[in-house]
Every structure is written in C-alpha cells, then in structure tokens.
Amino acid sequence: MSTLLKQYQVASAADVRPILNAIVTAEPFTFDAASRSELIQLLLRDVKASEGRISFKDAALALLAIKTLGKNPTGSEVLGTAPNLSILLALVTSLKDDPEASGEALRCIANAMLLIERARSILISKEVNGGEMCISLLQKSTNPDQIFILSRILFLATVHPSTFITSLVEEKRHGHTVIDTISGKLDLLVVSLLSGTRMSREAMVDVLKFTFNILMHYPKSLEGAPAPDGTKVIGDNWSPKLDPILPPLLRLFHALPPTFPAPVAAPLTHVIHSLITIPVNPALRPEWFGSSGSSSPSSLSYSPSDARPSTATHTPPADTLLRAHSLLDVAFLHYFPDAVEPDDSSVRELVEAEAGPGGSSDTLDDELSPLVVLITRLCIADEIARTRTRDWLCPADLDRSAAAGSLESRADLLGRCLRLLGSVYHARLKDAVGEMLFAMCDSDATTLSTLLGYGNVAGFLFNKGIMNAPPPPAASAGTSAAVAAAAGENINPITGTAQEARAPAPEMTDEEKEREMEKLFVLFDRLERNGALAPSQNPMRKAIEKAATAPPPPVNPDDE
Numbered sequence: 001m002s003t004l005l006k007q008y009q010v011a012s013a014a015d016v017r018p019i020l021n022a023i024v025t026a027e028p029f030t031f032d033a034a035s036r037s038e039l040i041q042l043l044l045r046d047v048k049a050s051e052g053r054i055s056f057k058d059a060a061l062a063l064l065a066i067k068t069l070g071k072n073p074t075g076s077e078v079l080g081t082a083p084n085l086s087i088l089l090a091l092v093t094s095l096k097d098d099p100e101a102s103g104e105a106l107r108c109i110a111n112a113m114l115l116i117e118r119a120r121s122i123l124i125s126k127e128v129n130g131g132e133m134c135i136s137l138l139q140k141s142t143n144p145d146q147i148f149i150l151s152r153i154l155f156l157a158t159v160h161p162s163t164f165i166t167s168l169v170e171e172k173r174h175g176h177t178v179i180d181t182i183s184g185k186l187d188l189l190v191v192s193l194l195s196g197t198r199m200s201r202e203a204m205v206d207v208l209k210f211t212f213n214i215l216m217h218y219p220k221s222l223e224g225a226p227a228p229d230g231t232k233v234i235g236d237n238w239s240p241k242l243d244p245i246l247p248p249l250l251r252l253f254h255a256l257p258p259t260f261p262a263p264v265a266a267p268l269t270h271v272i273h274s275l276i277t278i279p280v281n282p283a284l285r286p287e288w289f290g291s292s293g294s295s296s297p298s299s300l301s302y303s304p305s306d307a308r309p310s311t312a313t314h315t316p317p318a319d320t321l322l323r324a325h326s327l328l329d330v331a332f333l334h335y336f337p338d339a340v341e342p343d344d345s346s347v348r349e350l351v352e353a354e355a356g357p358g359g360s361s362d363t364l365d366d367e368l369s370p371l372v373v374l375i376t377r378l379c380i381a382d383e384i385a386r387t388r389t390r391d392w393l394c395p396a397d398l399d400r401s402a403a404a405g406s407l408e409s410r411a412d413l414l415g416r417c418l419r420l421l422g423s424v425y426h427a428r429l430k431d432a433v434g435e436m437l438f439a440m441c442d443s444d445a446t447t448l449s450t451l452l453g454y455g456n457v458a459g460f461l462f463n464k465g466i467m468n469a470p471p472p473p474a475a476s477a478g479t480s481a482a483v484a485a486a487a488g489e490n491i492n493p494i495t496g497t498a499q500e501a502r503a504p505a506p507e508m509t510d511e512e513k514e515r516e517m518e519k520l521f522v523l524f525d526r527l528e529r530n531g532a533l534a535p536s537q538n539p540m541r542k543a544i545e546k547a548a549t550a551p552p553p554p555v556n557p558d559d560e
Contacts, residue, residue: 002035008042016053016062023065033074040069040078044087050094059095063104070111079112080119082127089130092137099143106149113156124157124164131157131164135173139181144192144199147185151206158213161221169218169241179241182211183248190255201267204252208270211249215242215277238279246278246287254318262354263330264367272370280381288320289382321385324375325392331368332416339411342423342430365428372432379439387480389440393417394451396481400497407496408456418456434460446470451486453496469493 004026008019023039031039046054047062054062069075078084088105095101109130113119124131131154138150158165168178185207192200219237252271259265264272280288335347351364378385393414404410408418417437423430437457441447445466448457454469461470473487485491492499508516524540527533535541 002031002039004030005035005039005042008039011053013053013055017058020058020061020065024061024068026068028072031069031072036069036072036075037078040066040075040084043069044084047091048087056095056098059091060098060101060104063091063101063108067104067108067111070108070115073115076112076115076119079108080116080122082122082125085109085112085119085123085128085130089128089133092133099146103146103149106146106153110149110152110156113153120156120159121162123153124162131168132173135168135178135181138185139174139176142188144189144197144203147189148199148203148206151185151203151210155206155210155213158210158217161217165214165217166221169214169239177241178214179244182207182214183244186248186252190252194255194257204267205270208267208274211245212270212274212277215245215274218242219277238281240283242278243284245274246284249274249278250287250318250320253320254323261334262367263334264327264371268327269367269370272374276370276373276377280377285381288378289385290318321375321378321388324371324378325389328368328371328375329413331371332413335364335368336416336419337411339409339415339419342416342420343425348425364426369428369432372429372436376432376436376439379436380443386440386442389436390451390480390482393437393440394482394486396485398482398485400486400491402498404497407453414452418452421456421460431463434463438464446473447483449493450483451496453492453494455494456496 004019004023008016008023011019043054043062043066046052047059047066050056050059066079070079079088088109091105092102095105109123113123122128134150134153134157138147138154141147141150158168171177186204189200189204189207193204219239219242222237222239249271253268253275256268256271259268278284335350336342340346347364355361375389379389398414400407408415408422417433420426420430420433421437434457437452438445438448438460441451445461445464449461449470450473454461458469472493473483486496490498521540524533524538528535528538528541
C-alpha cells in the first residue's frame, strides 16, 4: 500500500492539503495499481460529499490530484466507468461557481476517454448521458479554456460513428442544432484568437476536430448507394442539414493570420480538412464562389516574373480560390526555396526542425495535400476557377524560351509543382498536385501534356491508365490562348519549351554516301559475328541478298 494512501486515510480536514499536493507532485511509480485505484475512489467520494476531509475550497486541488492519478491507464480504467463518469459530470455542475474545480473535473473525463476507448461510448450512453450535458455546456460557454476541454470530450466521443452524432445533427437543443453551436463558437474564437486570448488557438483546434468528425460520419449514416467496394467515403453523401457550417468555416479560412515558421499550420490545417469534406454543389456555390455563384477571373492580376497571383484593385471579398492559391504558393516557396528538389534532405530537415522535440509527426503530405485537394475540388466544380488556375500557373505569355530554362527547373510555383510529380518521399502530395494540374486542364490529357510537356506529366498519366502521348490538340475557336501558345510549331511537345529551328541537313555526295554504307556494313557484320544479331535480322545482309536475286533492269535500246 502506498504511503500517501495511508496518510490520506487517516488525515483530518486540516491535514489534507499537503497530502493532496504530494499526490500531485509524486512520481508515477509511487503508486501501485491497487493503491492508485483505491485513492481515486476515496478522493471522488470525498469531493462528492463536499463535507468532511475535502472542503469546497480544496475541491480543485483534489480533482487535480485525481487527474494526476488518472494519467496512468490504471487510474483511467477506474475513472472511465459509468458510475465515476457520472460523479465527475455531477461535480462539473455542483462546482460551477469554481471554474478551476469544474474544469479539472472535465479534464479527468477527457483523460479517461483519451486512454480508455470504451469510456467514449460509456460517456454518451443513456446511463451516463454525458454527451448531452457537454453539448449543453458548450452552448453556454464563452471561456476558451472551457470550450477547449468540452470540445476535446466531444471530439473523443465522436471518433466513431454513433447514433449520438445523428441526434446532434438532427435534433435541436435549446433551439439550436450542433451546427449552430459550432458556428457560434468558431466566430467567437476567431475574435479571441486575433486579440491574443489565452487558450483560444487550442480551443479552436478542438472545435474543428469535433466538427470534422460530424462532417465525416453523419453523411455516411444517410441512406444511399454504397461505394463500389462496399464502403462509403467522404463526399459520397451529403445533407443540407450540414450546409450552415460552410460560411463560418470560410470566414475562418480567410480570417486566420499567418503562422510561423510553417505557413500552413493548425488551426488552419483543421479548417482545410473540414472544407474538403463539403461538396461544391449548386446549393453551396454562392458560398464557395461569392454571391454571383462563380469565381471572377478579373479579381486578380498575374505577374509572369514570379508566377504568383496578386489581388487587383477591385478584388471581391472572400475569394476562396485566391486565398488557397496564395497559401499554396507561400508554402511551396517556404519548403522548396529557389529550385530545390522536393526529395532533397534539406526539405525533411526543415519539417523536422519546425516540429521540434516531441512535436507533431505530420509530414508535408499531411500538411499540404488537403490544401491542394481543396484547389482541385474548386477547379473540378467551376470552369472559371480552372481558367484562373491555368492563368496563374501556365499563362499564355509564359516564357518558354531556352533562356528561361526547362519548365520543371524553374524557381516558381509551376516549377515546384512539376518537380513534385517526380517525388518519392512525398507520395500523397505528388498525387494531389498531379490531380490539381489535371483538373485545371479540364481533366483532359491532351491539354495537360500540351501545356506542361508530355515528359513532365508522363508518369502521372501512366498511373491514370494513359500509356501513350496524347495527340496534339486540334485548332478550334474554343482553344484557349495558353494552349494555342503551347502547341506552337517551335514548342517541343516533350519538354513544353521552345526549340530552335534546325537547318536542313546538307545533301551528301555519292562518295560520302558510300563511306556511310561501308560503316554500317562493318557495324552490322560485327554484331552478327558476335552473336548479338541473327543473320536473318541483319538489314545489310538482307539488302545484298535482295539485290542479288532481283532481275536485271530492262535494257534501253537508246543506250546501245
């Protein structure tokens, strides 16, 4: 039995605080499994009683001690039972006048759910009904710290599909759906984040993780045709009940300030993850592209010198496509400066350095692929979005001269995208970039290879089942200026760059032709004698044999 357990068992109310402090600061090995479990039960009983050894003023410290003991899976096993989760939820309510104490009770629940998976389903069971209570508390909360821990609990409770998720979306609580609640919290937190309020960033991240679970699982619960492999994936189904989540997510996407050192980091990455689960359908087009329902090509100007989009004087607000492209340009410039190869070790070292010791294990695939997917989805859904993307990456006046270098070697966004198509270390990002380029080219292999050079996209097209170089595009009234320029006679179809016109080879004299024939005869004779070429396959031997068996030419009487 642990010494601290013995001390607590015999302690009076006056002596309990030092023991609680000792529990909080004790090394993990201080308690064996039995002592840890018994001490947790004693502390819960005494805090619940609110009289005796633990007074109201010591409740926060006692719950901190319980949370500390619960960081070990043995302790979380005890806390993750229906009776103890119910006690902790009751303490959240009874201690509401002490935010620190009620917050520690919520953290005890969150830790138990993190370490013990079955505690997640127990919390939202009818026996405990903890999910309903957490949603109710989240609706009322304006404190980032409390929003954070409530969202963490709800995120863990919705990791797997459940009827709880369905009820959250379809039922109103106090006149509001869960989408209404999430929207209000995101708008609240962006203000708090911009003003530097403590825990705002962490709270926003967990609200967004909770949001993603709902957007991922609820559509799959709807009736509909299954996917070919018997499963449903994101985007297979959607419900208009989820439509109201798009405006606050887009507001957040545009409002979040730049991050350092990584230009695309949490919570922005979580916003993007949620956005790519939402369809770009007719009902939501006004939100995605503005009130006109379509993106406007006049909303930006293009600078061929650096291939980066820049806003014009009359840029409409909330240009989601431009925002996404700008983020991608900045992120690629950050990780692939100048003309560095994506698989260069310096790229991986930079990602590891930004994560820091014990930091995130996310790769560039994790961080940047969703952003590329977002641009791809917008391009697939909207013709003007495709045109704008082509104008940014591959405009009609793109310098394709030899002086500008090959397309894939350039220190601009186009060059970085093309170099990524050959990446080994960033497989998902490579595939995502290929799909984005394909989408901007109207999902047409001929347009893609014409604009970018077949040699640069051959691997991507091969993986899509297109084995040979597509035929050159036929000139028509509908051909874009960029495609027409890239299909010019002086453009190499393999590299996509201009090539110098070759002067016709000078006519050889009869003596030069004879010498060349002798060289070929000697070469093929050597290959035949070495066994590298079968006699029947020797073109010189065939030519000699054909000449020997051919009938003599007719005699012209005038020549006699």
